[in-house]
Amino acid sequence: MKKLALHWQILIGMVLGVVVGILFTYFDGGKEIIQDWIKPFGKIFINSLKLIAVPLILASLIKGVSDLKDISKLSAMGGRTIGIYIITTVIAVSIGLFLVNVIKPGNSISEKTRQELVQNYGESTTKYKEQAALQKQSGPLQALVDIVPENIFGAATNNKNMLQVIFFAILFGIGLILIPEEKASPVKKFFDGFNEVILKIIDLIMLAAPYGVFALLAALVVESPSVDLFKALIWYAFTVLLGLLIMIAFYNLIVWLFTKKTPSFFLKGISPAQLLAFSTSSSAATLPVTMERVTEHLGVDEEVSSFVLPIGATINMDGTSLYQAVAAVFIAQAFGMDLSLGTQLGIIVTATLASIGSAAVPGAGMVMLVIVLAQAGIPEAGLALIFAIDRPLDMCRTMVNVTGDATVSMIVAKTLGKLGKPKVKDWDDNYPKK
Numbered sequence: 353m354k355k356l357a358l359h360w361q362i363l364i365g366m367v368l369g370v371v372v373g374i375l376f377t378y379f380d381g382g383k384e385i386i387q388d389w390i391k392p393f394g395k396i397f398i399n400s401l402k403l404i405a406v407p408l409i410l411a412s413l414i415k416g417v418s419d420l421k422d423i424s425k426l427s428a429m430g431g432r433t434i435g436i437y438i439i440t441t442v443i444a445v446s447i448g449l450f451l452v453n454v455i456k457p458g459n460s461i462s463e464k465t466r467q468e469l470v471q472n473y474g475e476s477t478t479k480y481k482e483q484a485a486l487q488k489q490s491g492p493l494q495a496l497v498d499i500v501p502e503n504i505f506g507a508a509t510n511n512k513n514m515l516q517v518i519f520f521a522i523l524f525g526i527g528l529i530l531i532p533e534e535k536a537s538p539v540k541k542f543f544d545g546f547n548e549v550i551l552k553i554i555d556l557i558m559l560a561a562p563y564g565v566f567a568l569l570a571a572l573v574v575e576s577p578s579v580d581l582f583k584a585l586i587w588y589a590f591t592v593l594l595g596l597l598i599m600i601a602f603y604n605l606i607v608w609l610f611t612k613k614t615p616s617f618f619l620k621g622i623s624p625a626q627l628l629a630f631s632t633s634s635s636a637a638t639l640p641v642t643m644e645r646v647t648e649h650l651g652v653d654e655e656v657s658s659f660v661l662p663i664g665a666t667i668n669m670d671g672t673s674l675y676q677a678v679a680a681v682f683i684a685q686a687f688g689m690d691l692s693l694g695t696q697l698g699i700i701v702t703a704t705l706a707s708i709g710s711a712a713v714p715g716a717g718m719v720m721l722v723i724v725l726a727q728a729g730i731p732e733a734g735l736a737l738i739f740a741i742d743r744p745l746d747m748c749r750t751m752v753n754v755t756g757d758a759t760v761s762m763i764v765a766k767t768l769g770k771l772g773k774p775k776v777k778d779w780d781d782n783y784p785k786k
């Protein structure tokens with residue numbers, strides 16, 4: 353019999369988790385059984401995701417930056433590409449923050465549930481308040497100072513210092529570009545291999561995902577008997593999806609403004625890659641198809657697409673950054689926290705950097721969300737709130753990530769005079785291509 357696809361397995365895990373959770377609330381001691389014997393597996397699963405956060409940033413960011421190859425190429429095409437990538441990501445995070453502040457999905461949890469949650473996670477809330485008080489005492493440039501670690505090993509021992517690890521990884525990548533090739537080559541190969549290992553570990557962890565979500569959901573259900581939380585999750589999902597839809601409309605608009613290509617031309621050209629992104633939840637796995645569609649069907653010169661798209665798959669994740677912003681504020685709202693404007697501006701920076709550091713594989717956005725939460729002082733325990741619905745949202749945000757890469761490749765090609773006529777007009781031929 354054919355093995356069920358992972359996303360189906362995860363969905364089944366979720367449904368079973370909810371069902372088992374509900375069943376166990378019906379008899380005495382059921383809640384305790386789940387808490388003692390099921391919940392720890394959810395904790396182990398979340399821990400294993402957090403465990404790989406630091407090595408993941410180091411490997412994927414060093415590889416991403418060093419793939420730029422040489423500094424002069426970086427200044428012409430690279431500068432433009434990265435500039436537009438960052439602008440679109442900041443726009444995505446801002447749209448996410450705007451929507452989550454207007455819709456307030458976390459506030460649809462009743463006062464009682466919120467109190468229960470705050471009570472359960474009271475300790476973290478106190479810590480948050482203490483941190484906020486500390487932050488008030490420090491100067492305006494403290495955040496900048498905090499980005500530069502005085503000791504990389506010190507920085508790498510605490511998930512809260514992820515920005516420092518990101519800083520080091522970027523610096524390391526630039527150093528790799530600047531040294532002679534024969535010296536750089538073994539180091540690059542090492543990080544290439546290292547990156548592969550990390551991606552494989554994520555694969556392995558994802559194998560446990562159906563059981564992890566089962567445990568998390570079962571524990572969530574017995575611990576929050578109120579259905580409010582799930583209603584609130586629906587609003588959270590709605591907020592993310594609305595933001596993603598706005599991003600797709602935004603891409604079509606800027607493609608039209610810059611290249612005069614119509615939305616139907618653009619969407620017909622890129623849709624097979626979008627579908628693949630949706631089904632695999634991985635921009636990396638979709639990359640060969642994205643390259644083929646953009647070059648053959650959208651008319652982008654190969655010189656541009658071969659440079660812009662692989663970098664985009666590694667660092668440009670608008671869907672992921674939008675989701676991270678919504679998720680972070682949603683969790684804060686669910687915990688009854690009021691995020692200051694400064695903290696929300698901080699989220700723009702951390703979600704942008706975290707999406708850059710996210711690997712182009714399923715679930716990577718959630719791993720990096722830990723950093724956004726830690727930097728904003730939002731309890732990491734809140735991950736349990738959103739995990740249930742993460743996979744379907746991952747599928748949708750990956751679709752947006754890939755569409756964003758294709759959009760930027762068209763704009764960069766246009767500004768460099770490298771956007772020509774598509775080689776293949778029939779949008780459906782050649783697919784699936786080997």
Ligand code: ASP
Pocket residue numbers: 633634635636669671672710711712713714715716717718746749750753
């Ligand atoms: N799955 C996403 C991608 O590959 C990353 C993420 O948001 O988890 O683009």
